[in-house]
Amino acid sequence: MTEFTDPPVSEAAVRVITAFAGRESATVQDILALSQALPAALAGLQPAAARAEISKVAAQFTTETAIPAVPVAESFTDDSVTCLCCGRSFTMLKRHLRAEHGLSESEYRIKFNLDDDHPLVAPNYSLRKADYAKKAGLGRYARDEAVQANLGSQL
Numbered sequence: 001m002t003e004f005t006d007p008p009v010s011e012a013a014v015r016v017i018t019a020f021a022g023r024e025s026a027t028v029q030d031i032l033a034l035s036q037a038l039p040a041a042l043a044g045l046q047p048a049a050a051r052a053e054i055s056k057v058a059a060q061f062t063t064e065t066a067i068p069a070v071p072v073a074e075s076f077t078d079d080s081v082t083c084l085c086c087g088r089s090f091t092m093l094k095r096h097l098r099a100e101h102g103l104s105e106s107e108y109r110i111k112f113n114l115d116d117d118h119p120l121v122a123p124n125y126s127l128r129k130a131d132y133a134k135k136a137g138l139g140r141y142a143r144d145e146a147v148q149a150n151l152g153s154q155l
């Protein structure tokens with residue numbers, strides 16, 4: 001009878017998560033997000049592939065420590081939002097996050113443990129844009145308006 005020498009995936013995942021949890025910069029949200037992401041990423045994989053997948057998933061959470069470049073509470077004003085990865089200010093972060101840091105807005109929120117209502121678009125800018133969209137009556141702004149409506153309801 002042959003015993004599988006590789007540890008079961010779940011055990012490997014637990015080890016990764018435990019190691020990650022030991023990092024000073026790991027937040028509870030990070031750990032929970034990693035615990036959720038790992039099993040999904042590992043489903044149905046052979047141990048070798050699973051290990052590669054673990055590294056990949058873990059890397060998303062561990063390549064950069066989630067220490068914000070500026071304090072979160074000071075990372076936005078009415079006219080600008082500051083990227084917590086690099087400290088640069090913008091009117092909106094979405095494109096910058098994708099282009100410079102390879103992060104989606106939700107990954108960014110997870111990375112820095114941001115509340116859902118933490119603005120990623122300068123509040124004044126989104127107001128002006130909603131105004132403009134309304135005046136122009138342009139359908140292509142519908143998605144941004146939805147974001148704006150979302151922000152508005154949380155402010």
Ligand SMILES: [Zn+2]
Nearest residue numbers: 083085086100
């Ligand atoms: Zn940045």
